[in-house]
Amino acid sequence: xxxxxxxxxxxxxxAGTRSRQILDGISFDVDEGxxxxxxxxxxxxxxxxxxxxxxxxxxWTGSIAVDGDTFESADRLAWCRKVQMVFxxxxxxxxxxxxxxxxxxxxxxxxxxxxxxxxIGEALEQVGLGGQFRYRYPHQLSGGQRQRVAIARALVLxxxxxxxxxxxxxxxxxxxxxxxxxFKDLREELNLTxxxxxxxxxxIDHMCxxxxxxxxxxxxEVLTRDALDAGQVSAPYTRALLEASGHYDLAAPPxxxx
Amino acid sequence: xxxxILSVKNLNVRYxxxxxxxxxxxxxxxxxxxxxxxxxxxxxxxxxxxxxxxxxLLPDIAKVNADRLSFEGKELxxxxxxxxxxxxxxxxxxxxxxxxxxxxxxxxxxxxxxxAYLAHFKVSRAEAKKRAIEQLASVxxxxxxxxxGLYPHEVxxxxxxxxxxxxxxxxxxxxxxxxxxxxxxxxxxxxxxxxLLDDLVQRRGIGLLxxxxxxxxxxxxxxxxxxxxxxQVVEELRASELHLAQHDYTKGLLASLPxxxxxxxxxxxxxxxxxxxxDLERQP
Ligand SMILES: Nc1ncnc2c1ncn2[C@@H]1O[C@H](COP(=O)(O)OP(=O)(O)OP(=O)(O)O)[C@@H](O)[C@H]1O
Ligand SMILES: Nc1ncnc2c1ncn2[C@@H]1O[C@H](COP(=O)(O)OP(=O)(O)OP(=O)(O)O)[C@@H](O)[C@H]1O
Ligand SMILES: [Mg+2]
Ligand SMILES: [Mg+2]
Numbered sequence: 001x002x003x004x005x006x007x008x009x010x011x012x013x014x015a016g017t018r019s020r021q022i023l024d025g026i027s028f029d030v031d032e033g034x035x036x037x038x039x040x041x042x043x044x045x046x047x048x049x050x051x052x053x054x055x056x057x058x059x060w061t062g063s064i065a066v067d068g069d070t071f072e073s074a075d076r077l078a079w080c081r082k083v084q085m086v087f088x089x090x091x092x093x094x095x096x097x098x099x100x101x102x103x104x105x106x107x108x109x110x111x112x113x114x115x116x117x118x119x120i121g122e123a124l125e126q127v128g129l130g131g132q133f134r135y136r137y138p139h140q141l142s143g144g145q146r147q148r149v150a151i152a153r154a155l156v157l158x159x160x161x162x163x164x165x166x167x168x169x170x171x172x173x174x175x176x177x178x179x180x181x182x183f184k185d186l187r188e189e190l191n192l193t194x195x196x197x198x199x200x201x202x203x204i205d206h207m208c209x210x211x212x213x214x215x216x217x218x219x220x221e222v223l224t225r226d227a228l229d230a231g232q233v234s235a236p237y238t239r240a241l242l243e244a245s246g247h248y249d250l251a252a253p254p255x256x257x258x
Numbered sequence: 259x260x261x262x263i264l265s266v267k268n269l270n271v272r273y274x275x276x277x278x279x280x281x282x283x284x285x286x287x288x289x290x291x292x293x294x295x296x297x298x299x300x301x302x303x304x305x306x307x308x309x310x311x312x313x314x315l316l317p318d319i320a321k322v323n324a325d326r327l328s329f330e331g332k333e334l335x336x337x338x339x340x341x342x343x344x345x346x347x348x349x350x351x352x353x354x355x356x357x358x359x360x361x362x363x364x365x366x367x368x369x370x371x372x373x374a375y376l377a378h379f380k381v382s383r384a385e386a387k388k389r390a391i392e393q394l395a396s397v398x399x400x401x402x403x404x405x406x407g408l409y410p411h412e413v414x415x416x417x418x419x420x421x422x423x424x425x426x427x428x429x430x431x432x433x434x435x436x437x438x439x440x441x442x443x444x445x446x447x448x449x450x451x452x453x454l455l456d457d458l459v460q461r462r463g464i465g466l467l468x469x470x471x472x473x474x475x476x477x478x479x480x481x482x483x484x485x486x487x488x489x490q491v492v493e494e495l496r497a498s499e500l501h502l503a504q505h506d507y508t509k510g511l512l513a514s515l516p517x518x519x520x521x522x523x524x525x526x527x528x529x530x531x532x533x534x535x536x537d538l539e540r541q542p
Contacts, residue, residue, distance in 0.1 A: 042414060174528040178527050202515065206521075225521075244445040
């Protein structure tokens with residue numbers, strides 16, 4: 001049975017006459033231990049899908065189940081402990097005036113965990129940061145270290161699922177390699193399951209066994225990594241993505257489509 | 259190369275801040291002709307500082323010197339601020355990473371293009387508006403009349419970037435400095451912006467300095483690549499020969515990239531050597 005099962009999610013955002021349909025019939029399943037990717041053009045709804053799974057939006061229709069529990073029937077706090085999110089921006093997502101120890105303690109306090117000190121130490125160790133980082137502020141860390149703190153914050157509650165929204169796109173490629181390796185190690189060690197959003201097909205190919213391609217609120221195609229490597233893509237948008245990804249084709253400038 | 263548009267020899271930039279002195283750019287030398295030259299390097303390596311030094315847009319705490327910083331035969335460092343402003347507006351354009359910060363949030367994007375037009379040509383407002391709409395169309399914006407009236411927060415990242423480019427093209431620049439112009443864009447929009455820039459180099463003979471940390475992109479889009487590390491250009495290569503890099507830093511960067519179809523369990527990570535930051539020889 002799949003760990004995450006999403007079926008037929010519709011979501012509208014915006015009030016009154018400005019209301020727009022943002023997600024249209026989103027369905028996919030993710031097995032335990034798998035990394036499932038989401039790619040697609042800017043504004044196609046990738047972050048919104050993650051927000052729905054994380055419970056940050058609640059007014060969608062359809063069904064989202066994790067480990068057999070549906071979102072409606074589950075206890076909110078329990079859901080949140082199971083499903084954690086890591087955001088794109090390692091600068092914006094950490095409170096600038098809080099020490100790293102406070103940032104990691106906050107979710108533990110909300111969920112009334114004991115033994116907070118030990119848990120913080122453990123999470124920092126899991127992301128490869130030593131105890132000396134505890135008392136620093138975010139501005140005293142490099143971009144890669146900040147992203148590690150953001151991952152540690154997601155890990156302190158011992159979730160089963162991490163939702164990763166462009167977790168490396170603000171980082172240099174050398175730091176990206178460290179963070180992607182870390183995700184792979186953590187997946188093994190902690191038996192995690194990931195949903196990963198990225199605009200970089202090579203990152204998706206490296207991390208994910210399968211991924212969905214989104215366009216304008218819909219999933220246009222679900223592909224396995226093997227199909228991608230063999231170039232077996234069918235949706236025109238996926239092909240454009242594959243062709244534009246990682247390189248610029250001087251011979252064939254793209255057609256305008258604003 | 260015959261008469262480069264820009265020639266830089268031993269450019270140095272030092273920041274004197276409360277935290278002390280930082281020698282952010284060290285003896286950087288390069289020429290730019292009618293071509294696309296990339297500067298790549300990690301965050302903090304000095305790429306933007308080089309770009310800003312060329313248009314003299316650094317804060318007061320920055321001290322700039324160079325043996326040569328000549329643009330179209332003029333020595334930029336010895337020009338008056340007024341002359342420099344003139345060059346900045348007319349001959350050198352700069353595209354910044356985040357268009358939303360560069361556009362005025364309380365003015366419609368079309369009016370901003372019109373204003374740019376009025377600043378350079380003696381025409382009526384009606385004429386400026388007409389030209390502005392043409393300019394928007396020329397950067398592949400569909401329905402430019404409609405987009406003219408939108409405010410910056412109402413346009414997507416890719417559109418914002420193209421509007422910036424439309425504004426930049428009005429004065430007919432000889433050189434464009436593009437500081438991470440596409441990192442905020444998704445690949446399909448990115449391809450459109452690049453093809454616009456490419457077109458300018460091919461058809462108008464503009465020199466493009468392209469600051470980026472996207473190795474794959476630079477390899478296929480640019481003609482030459484300067485690799486910066488800790489303020490110095492540690493290696494310079496033809497873009498098509500990036501894979502022949504000799505410097506360990508460049509090799510390390512290339513090895514750390516995931517690539518479609520080359521499956522590896524782990525990506526290789528950079529093993530920094532102190533040696534990479536040591537002073538290189540100055541150009542004579
Ligand atoms: N609060 C909101 N109210 C109305 N529309 C919204 C709201 N938040 C997002 N949207 C719209 O929903 C759509 C999907 O946004 P989302 O952030 O999920 O896109 P994305 O695929 O993550 O894009 P990107 O790659 O740029 O991050 C966009 O068109 C966006 O403008
Ligand atoms: N106004 C400033 N005052 C003091 N130091 C500065 C200032 N601006 C930049 N620096 C420092 O100069 C060095 C080079 O910065 P620069 O912005 O040129 O790097 P970059 O290569 O463009 O990095 P990124 O990829 O992050 O944009 C960095 O160490 C930076 O901290
Ligand atoms: Mg998003
Ligand atoms: Mg920069």
